[in-house]
Amino acid sequence: MDTTPATPQVDLIFEVSWEVCNKIGGIYTVLSTKAKTLQKLYKDKTIFIGPDVWTSENPSPWFTECKVDGLSAWAKNAKLPDSVSVRVGRWEIPGRPIAVLVKFDGMYAVKDEFYGEMWQRFGVNSLHAYGDYDEGCAFAHASGIVIESIIASGYGSKLTPTGRISKKYQPRMVAHFDEWTTGMGLLYVKWKLPQVATVFTTHATSIGRSICGNNKPLYDYMKGYNGDQMAAELNMEAKHSLEKCVAHAADIFTTVSDITATECEQLLERRPDVVTPNGFEKNFVPSAAKYPEARKTARDRMLTVASALTGKRMDDNTFIVITSGRCEYRNKGLDLFLDMCEELKHRRLCRNVLAFVMVPAWPKEARSDLAGRMAGMNDTPFVNDEAPLADPVLTHWLNNPDSDAVNSRIHSLGFTTLDPRVTVIYVPCYLNATDGIFNLSYYDLLPGADATVFPSYYEPWGYTPLESVAFGVPTVTTSLSGFGQWVLKVSENYFDECGVNVIGRGDSNYRSVVENISHSIEYLTCADEKETKKIHKAAMRTAAEAAWPEFMVYYDQAYALALDKAAERVKMIKNR
Template sequence: MYKEPISVDLLFETSWEVCNKIGGIYTVLSTKAKTLQNLYKDKTIFIGPDVWTKENPSPYFVESRVLLKEWKAQANLPEGVSIRVGRWNIPGKPIVVLVKFDGMYSVKDEFYGRMWQLYGVDSLHAYGDYDEGCAFAHASGLVIESYCDYIGIRDKKVIAHFDEWTTGMGLLYVKDRLPSVGTIFTTHATCIGRSICGNGKPLYDYLRGYNGDQMAMELNMQSKHSLEKAAANAADCFTTVSDITAMECEQLLERRPLVTPNGFEQNFVPSKGKFAPARDAARSNLLNVASSLTGCKFSDDTFIVATSGRCEYRNKGIDLYLDALARLRDLNVKRQVIAFVMVPAWAKEPRKDLESALALRRKQPLADPVITHILNNPTEDPINCRIHEIGFANTKTDRIKVIYVPSYLNGDDGIFNSTYYDLLIGMDATVFPSYYEPWGYTPLESIAFGVPTITTTLSGFGQWILTSEDNTFSESGVNVIARGDFNYDEVADRIARSLEYLVGLDSSDMAIIRSRAMNTASLAAWSYFIKYYVEAFAIALEAAQTRTSGR
């Protein structure tokens, strides 16, 4: 058990993804919470946006009338800012404050002016979700200030931790109003780095030639970049999740961060006695949907592979995954392969004909048997277009079948009606050939469930594997493929060859690889990685103490 090296009286952590499952940051926070609770029992308070209604409540938040009720009764927050207090329904069950922030919009111009004067944050070019993120962050800062005033923080060790640009204004507010509070800012991906990649520009070979401010002007990202850069440089401790993103931060935000790798909690994985039944149930579900969609019968030893994640066609390497599957068709594959693309897109609804086929257990090929849900924009969706462009039709004679699942897998998608984790355990392999991936939870989740994975050197997780484990399936359950700006075809070929190798293994060899994969995942447990956060806490507290002592 990790022993606490420093004491903390109060730790706030603010994120748009507290009790709000959108992407990888939710996984970071929700899996880290239990370890933080072990270290600082109920001294950690997570702050998230109250974007929920009675008709659409958060499935992760359990409200309490008792928690922090004395403070809540006299919080004295501005009109249009309200709070609900409860616990996050995850392992560790930490305290959560959800904040409604509508009242911040009426004062945003004055607030933006002050942030410009104090920190040079340029909000003039704001658009899109900038105002929403800043309103939430501002309100969160007010909540932190209110609670600190209530408990009295003189001579107490208090830390306020903020994740991503969406909370940057909260950090700057706390820095201005509460100088005795140590501040931490974590960027999980820089705004400019993600935008450079999303616009098809080469990031890595030319990184040293990029200037963050200049690129922000070119890509119309001035306000978000300005805010992110100000928060990174104003924070007492600036962190990011991997060495590869640390280099990006140093170049584009002009400050070298402390690296705090992302861990994972094994309690998301079924126990030994429940593992095999859960895997069997997942495979049955996956094969049943595939059979109902394509009209094909699949044997129990059908090889099932998948990719998943946010709908970032190039950044997440979805393009590379599909092209690798096209190459796999030309190789000596002797088993049926079903390749899933589990990437939420602009889906309208589950396919009615597929729902009917599943209900009636009818196994006849449906029209367009490559997709499980109806898209609002089928002719503009890049995944759907590429699947058809490279000729995947899922006929009975096709050894490689591709199935696109453009829906969030949260248990009520209408087709699988299982969560992503409930389906992941049934896979034989996963592929995450990311071009831009600061950490890479998806491959780590995969090996935690005993599913070998293929990723690239451009992911933080891939870099961690290269520094900690042997880069082979038989030793680590992971194959990290070298990817750069200009070797796309080579990487596609190597992914195809890696899949061919896995498809050709017998069950005993696969069992060894699955075991090695789970062992590798255990090395990334939060009990090992939390030490990096504790170092960040110590840096922030020392800076705050130095500031308030006048030294």
């Protein structure tokens, strides 16, 4: 008997995030890959709402302003506060969902009054706000007003599920807010629009990330932490207060993994109602027919960059390993990755290793000497070794080379003294095909890797290892990542079974993790062609199990529960 819940009847979904049409981090990947499946389930019933932080000189490359039936008419006549404006169009991603970008500058003028209202109604303490708190709250407040205005216009609520017009029909609407940055929007909707079901997703708690970022042990002492106390100690009171209040106010509270659900229960004092793991959209991956060419293009470019930097020609037998993601030195395990590279020098490697650290930092500019040498190699490839470039571990000059943790560790480990067995190269910029050196996107380069390593300490989900297996590239991650824990639940923990090796990590076993990951990479360097193909296929199977159509059932559950709560609330209001 099939126990999968049916897709709930939803007339309109609003999803609000700072990363709608605004590529910053992992949430962009969550939403942009989920959109195609949402479009299949709820064709144009989903409206993504994001910040309009763009100008005519610097337009969003992911947004096209265009006519959307009904919504464009609303935007033209919408009565919004001064200095709040909207643009309606499409998000240029698979599925091309509707997107509304909100200019929110006008909300700063009323922030103190609004913060007071949120304190009175929900207990949000904004007194110690600083940094990006005001910006996030101004956007969220404006987004709540926009949702209110769209609903007041009658958009999406004129027809019953049977297609008939009815004034009595109560449309089933969900407002879904991602991360604390949108929390004020959820509270506004809760206050003004009781008929709308609210869902809040925390992708990582602000206080949990801060605990780890301040080099405090999170896991061994988890049961002893009090979120409010730690927020005061780490100067995170406003963000934590907002996130906690929103988690409690939302009809349904969700997070992306079991490990983060435990964190939420301890630090926010509410266990998430539903765990909604992050999926991936296979449209981002080259087809089987195009994959060999994509892999060759990527490998040629990475080997050319490395050869030009080091002055030593690297052949195609070189084993390429990548780590990537947000530049959080400890949380993302960048420290451990570099120590693992050092450990590889003492392993019996069957192939020389080229390791790339692809994390955006504070780049100054692409290296002109590197670009020039690469251009010369197109005409006359290296025959004999040449002198390495100065600082042969960097593809882009940094604004802060002495204080950059990755750069400092690479130098302290001696990787500037080139060792053919293990070469480490730091790529401290966004790989968006316009970086001046690779001029390919990260997704264009990923097929060229032989393995990836993501030894995270704090990783609520872990998109980077999921992306890796989606491209058929074996990956190593840790048991402290949500993705790693999911793999352990659904598969045997071997490369040839799932394309993934999950290494157990805690607060007290750093050195053993370094050794275990280096052993995994040593094994992969020695795998023959038959074994490598088997691992590639296993990785692709794992990715198929983590595709969005497989995971949308959890969103269906969250939306159905939230809609039931909203219906009960409306019924109670009518019966008063």
